[in-house]
Amino acid sequence: MGLSRLDNLYRQMILEHAAHPHHHGTLENAEHQLELRNPTCGDVLTVQVAMKEDKVSDVAFSGSGCTISQASASMMTDEVIGKTPAQIEQMVMTFSKMVTGDSKDNIDDILGDAAILEGVAQFPARIKCAMLAWKAIYQVIENSNDESSIGLMRHDEL
Amino acid sequence: MGLSRLDNLYRQMILEHAAHPHHHGTLENAEHQLELRNPTCGDVLTVQVAMKEDKVSDVAFSGSGCTISQASASMMTDEVIGKTPAQIEQMVMTFSKMVTGDSKDNIDDILGDAAILEGVAQFPARIKCAMLAWKAIYQVIENSNDESSIGLMRHDEL
Amino acid sequence: MVKKMNKQLIEDFPILDQKVNDERLVYLDNAATTQKPRAVIEAVANYYYHDNANVHRGVHTLAERATAQFEGVRKKVAHFINAPSEQEIIYTKGTTEALNWVAASYGRTFVKPGDEIVISYMEHHSNLVPWQILAKKNGATLKYIDLLSDGQLDIESAKKQITDKTAIVSVAHASNVLGVINPVAELAKIAHKHGAIMVVDGAQSTPHMKIDVQALDIDFFAFSGHKLMAPTGIGILWGKSELLEQMPPLEFGGEMIDWVQLQETTFKKAPWKFEGGTQNIAGVVGLGAAIDYLESIGMEKIESYEKSLIASILPELLKITGLEIYGPLDPAKRTGIISFNLKGLHPHDVATALDMEGVAIRAGHHCAQPLMEYLNVAATARASFYLYNTIEDGQRLVEAIRATKEFFKNGIV
Amino acid sequence: MVKKMNKQLIEDFPILDQKVNDERLVYLDNAATTQKPRAVIEAVANYYYHDNANVHRGVHTLAERATAQFEGVRKKVAHFINAPSEQEIIYTKGTTEALNWVAASYGRTFVKPGDEIVISYMEHHSNLVPWQILAKKNGATLKYIDLLSDGQLDIESAKKQITDKTAIVSVAHASNVLGVINPVAELAKIAHKHGAIMVVDGAQSTPHMKIDVQALDIDFFAFSGHKLMAPTGIGILWGKSELLEQMPPLEFGGEMIDWVQLQETTFKKAPWKFEGGTQNIAGVVGLGAAIDYLESIGMEKIESYEKSLIASILPELLKITGLEIYGPLDPAKRTGIISFNLKGLHPHDVATALDMEGVAIRAGHHCAQPLMEYLNVAATARASFYLYNTIEDGQRLVEAIRATKEFFKNGIV
């Protein structure tokens, strides 16, 4: 079988996102920011958010990482713009269930293009990579009363 | 087989020594004294020694213990009186080798009646019991420059 | 039923099918360590034959399999003792390490000069010396709860010893000498009323009865795998997460670490922050198999079987003149541990004689020297039963004791 | 010869005879943990099937058998690393616990404010964080020895960092990332000249070469069983007896105790004073079997086989464009650990791809975050070889890396 099974994980769209990530960089008008580390591999990811009328108006991410974490971050940024904190919370939960193989209910509706990361469920070691950016946006939203915050990703959470 | 094998350990002479130990009690003219504990079973044994012209002139032991430790102490006291420190050292070494199954060379010559404890070698769990008194006299002799000393038996020594 | 359950069971324990000194082995040293069913031994072997890898950090297939098993057992243990979350389940080497960690981490952090630590006279050294050392380090006082004349914990004494100065109460759930079961839920209430935490040494209870740390309403609970059919080298510390979160880790390196810089390090959260270095992964797998085995029978059933066993053996032992039994005689109040002495005979001699009859018991102070002093004995003999022991095993014990008396009759008086 | 030795050997490791993702497993994660030969797995099982009992205090036959095996392995380990006495061999959970004990017992007792502790930039967190914590507690300074550009330890930097203020020097005998072997005998000389003690983390050397702690003239040496074909949950701390005698124990209870009174306790002497609670007895038995297995082949032969293996694989890897290897390229200077990165690909992606090809490697910071920073990489991929790996395994690695490059060619640049 060999590498052919990799196609389930590294779908073309994922490779493209990783090679040319969307919203990569920094925001000038960032109101909230969070840096997360994945202690397993040393990846650091910073997510910045601007809000308008209780919705995410802009988002950016920076930092290096593997194909999965970069693509996941890129897709996340595409999907969260214009969403309310409650909607984002639901997205993160849905994404988490999808990549841990718990449930695929409504993934296309709720996650949009990011539903393509469904294949991660077959690669348990990579769940953390896929989750990193979603975990970050979740914590940003949770802490959005604070001006800025810094946190540590732990492999055991979510 | 059952208890018949016990005869190898509990020879009649041993049972008699244990029931009616020799030199059991305390010395009035004790010059050296040592208390040893066997941490495995809680036995405490005190050995007292009086010396004359660099020989053991009198010896006594007190404390409770199992049949083997009491009998061994009783036999030890019989054998060491009149002996020099060097002789006693040799006796202890010979006794140790005998009960650990290392060597039976000259046990009758060197140990006298105490050679009957030879059977202990087949009961490894009881070696410490048999050794306690011999270990005590050895330490008394070694420390005989001090006025009095107290020490702890450790199962790992000798 | 009891008899049938047992006949099938014994076949699961190949070690019991052997002769010792030409007699069929009767293993009655279960309070020291228990035998392992084939299912546990094979779970460990199969782990090595198929899945062995280091856990957590691996990306490859074996590492994922090993990690899933390793973390899966945490869930199983949480369920086994009814802990609210598997994140409160810390892997340790055994009860001793678990209790030491509570003393060294929680204790050294929170016990203040003048505080009191309360234990009982029946504690195993592992639930005594760590508190002695802690008391010395932090300037606290170590106090002891008295026992009633039948060996039960004196609850009136507990009420006196536990005061507003008390920081920690730590007591064995079941004694490894007296076999008595202690009222830890009641003690926990008293402790909490005074603002103290309640630590429970579950080494001798967990193998024999259903544990529910929430129903007991305690704060820490420790037990050893090897005493409940699991491999050696694995044990559990359970603690309330509010407490675990406040405790500093004690062993540094490996998976417990979050982020290391040259002069600073941050740690993971509990339970991982306590698990420094590569853990006893195969031991964890074996612990999971042992819990499966015990639960397939049912802890309630195990408890009632052992009680019926003791109920049938105790009267036979009591018929032996010159035999003294320590601890309460009511089987409802005790586990399958029977400590005794034969008048005029040292327990070491008794144990050697019984070994010649193929009956394996222990003799000594059982790591409970203060209790020996309290009972005013140098040592005791101890027969301890488990699930795979039968009424015949009890009869063999009784016969061997009788034969021993006979043998020594003409020796010492 | 090398080839033949290996063909026979592989049959001793049933786990290697399996398919992973439909490909024959090539296990190259030996620096994380090693596979166990049948002889070790069966030694553990046989212990449980025939001899299992708690050690030391038992009077009965099984307890004697278990104790004889348990203490017998101590002798075996002493011989294996050429320790002067088996009483200097302390059983631990693994390297991490062993190093932590040196830091917490020797370190906290003897390191004074203003003292310096010297380690290197290539240390595993287990040989780094305990010293960081010790330095903080005791008011000492933690200093780092530089590396040369090829990853070797810079001995000139060592001479500068180690001064009369130095109390402890602690360095890995072999790096778990760079594969480089460090000149610990030379470091020990420098350390001793300045009155410091020399601690050696032998986790990655002991499995692969003959260890002689007396020839190295060091003071403490630590290694893990699971990295040399022994079970998980057992490791060794060796220390000079003069030092061990001065060190306080850290875990209290069980066989480490000499005598307990209500408020005072005395301890046994080393090694027992460090071994609180029931030990991983089956793990010790398995360690003995692993040492027997390794010695039946011969550590010199193992070392030379692995060197020849690396010598044949390294050039093949170097031919792959875009592949960077960390550490010296001379096989004489390294063990069977090869850390690498593929340009433009994250090591996690590489490891996942290789896993699809049945090749198990590790990716990450390998518990050496300061080294990653020093190398200026986020992480590396790491293939680590052992005795049972073959030249074909190396070829499979090379092919899988080539296929991975191909797969991602059109993805990220």
Ligand SMILES: Cc1ncc(COP(=O)(O)O)c(C=O)c1O
């Ligand atoms: C160099 C080095 N030191 C220490 C350790 C820690 O060993 P263990 O996890 O067995 O305690 C390791 C293994 O990961 C290592 O490679």
Ligand SMILES: Cc1ncc(COP(=O)(O)O)c(C=O)c1O
């Ligand atoms: C009541 C009690 N507490 C603690 C221990 C210590 O357990 P371990 O030796 O497994 O650490 C024991 C077992 O000997 C025990 O019986």
